[in-house]
Amino acid sequence: MKIAIVDTYYAAFLKTHYAASGGLQRQDFQDQRDALLASCFGTSDFYSRHLQKLGWDAQDLIVNCVPLQVAWADENGVPYSKLAMQLPHRLFRVPMIGPWLAALPGLMEIAVAQLKTLKPDVLYCQDLSFFPPHALRELREHVRLIVGQIACPLPSNDFLRGYDLILTSFPHFVPRLRALGVASEYFRIGFDTRVLEELGSVEKTVPISFVGGISRHHTNAIPTLEYLARETPIQFYGYGVGALDRGSPIVARHHGEVWGLGMYRALARSRMTLNRHIGVAENNANNMRLYEATGVGTLLITDEKDNLGELFEPGKEVVAYTSKEEAAEVILHFLEHPREAEDIARAGQKRTLSEHTYEMRMIELNDILKRHMG
Template sequence: MKIAILDTYYPAFLTAQYEKTPSLKALPYLPQRERLLDECFGTSDFYSRHLNALGWDAQDLVVNCLPLQEAWAKENKIAYSRLALHLPHRFFRLPLIGRSLASLPGLVEIAVAQIKKTRPDVLYCQDLSFFPPKMLRSLREHVGLIVGQIACPLPPDDFLREYDLILTSFPHFVPRLRAQGIASEYFRIGFDTRVLEKLGHVEKDIPASFVGGISRHHGKAVPTLEYLARNTPIQFFGYGAGSLDSSSPILARHHGEVWGLNMYRALARSGITLNRHINVAENNANNMRLYEATGVGTLLLTDRKDNLGELFEVGKEIVVYSTQEEAAELVRYYIDHPDEAIAIASAGQNRTLSEHTYAHRMKELAPILERHYRSKK
């Protein structure tokens, strides 16, 4: 079966890559895409590589990367609206999502042309908000099954209803989507072992860290992070520091944005790393940091959730906190007891590498897609 995996990358990551390597945008489409995938941002090629190993024909589409998409359009002699591709560069530093992103005509037109040319059995959308509903509907004659995956706040209902299936790592989303008449299944995310090969040996020179974003979706976590900044030696990496009040104690220890391999490296350098879920996760653990932190061999300290025991053995493979005071106490304890921290981190890494890699996940995903494809046909 043929599958096109459609994704959008954070504009700040894309901006950083093209500023770091100005010659990147002059490369042909395939080597340009390969350079981006090599950075291991988001799910990179973690789906496509393992699906290809299972006998699928899988390819990645990074549909909001302007230079990349323009290269494909030129190589394939595709006409497109150039308005979106010539807006001021600063415009693309904004977090374009939902209707804002779908309103950029050039990007949508090129993505549609890619899908029509590919004619995949499965169109797998990692961003449910990229295509306007009418555009997604028009693609049906070129695609066998339209699938979405989500682990963030749901877009408007009209963006959801055009999908034949929506997969989610939020257990509580499944019954909610089904109640709307939308086929949905629980599907967990994971870790890719290629990250370890790319990182090599990393010295653990950061006692404790928080590596992640600070945004309106994480609003409940800011008081905890500030409490930790006042009461532990924790260091901070990620985006969103500019949204903090100038008096926030986080700022003095914030080391800026880290993306892709640099994000994994910040995690790997840490003896302990703190995780917290976005508000919409409610009482369920699901996020990528669970697997990224344990995957690189770092002790994961995460917020207590009802289903954590289904993923890891609490106290032996990860540790959990319920309050900011408990989080601070645990950070201080494991800094003072490094042997215990190393033992738990090692057990957590073993669990992730034995059960939670993308090689495992694609073996779970393939039969789900095949079943829904056959049912639709």
């Protein structure tokens, strides 16, 4: 069976990736896609590679990458508007602007054309906000099952009801989606061992790090991060520092954006790394950092959540904190007791590699999809 895995990548990553690529935008669709997947950004080819081993014909589509999608359109004779390619995709849904822009063939239209060409049995969308309801209705005659996956704030109900099934790593989203009449199941994120092969041996030279974004979804975490910047030697890597006041103690410790394999390397160089969840997670542990940090063998210090014990054993495989003061105490303790930190990090990595890999997740997904296809 065929599955098309549709994803969108952060614009900042795409800009950085193409700027460093030496003319990648002039290469054909396949070469561009291979280069993007090789970067290990997001879920990369972590789904498709393992689904292929299970007998699926799995294709990755990065539908908001302009040079990639333009290459596909040119190679397949699909018309598009150069103006539409220069406009942010979100503008197509802005009242009064959207109806005018909808007449311009752009990224969404190219993605629809790709799917009509592929005719997958399953359309698997990692970004529920990309296809508007009318596009999903148009695709129904070409696709057997339309599936979405979400671990961020929910889009409007009109977008949600266009899916046959929505998977989520937020346990609390499942009953809310079902109450809307949308089939939903709990499906966790994971770690891919290809990352370890790509990284090779990495020396741990950073005592404690925070690797991640600072955005409107993370505002509740900023006081904690600033407190830790004053009380511990924590170093920062990621995006969004420009949104902070220049007097923030984070700024002086910030080492810039890291993406894909560079992000994993920053984690792997760290003896410990701090994790915190966005507000929409409520009191549930779910995010990618749980598995990324433990997967590369770094001690994860994470905010305490009700279900954390279902994923890792706190105190033995990861360490939990309930306040900024406790986070600082934990960090300072393990700086003074490095062997204890190493023992917990090793146990956390063992748990992730034995229970939380994408190879295992795809076995779960294979069963879920076949069950819902009937």
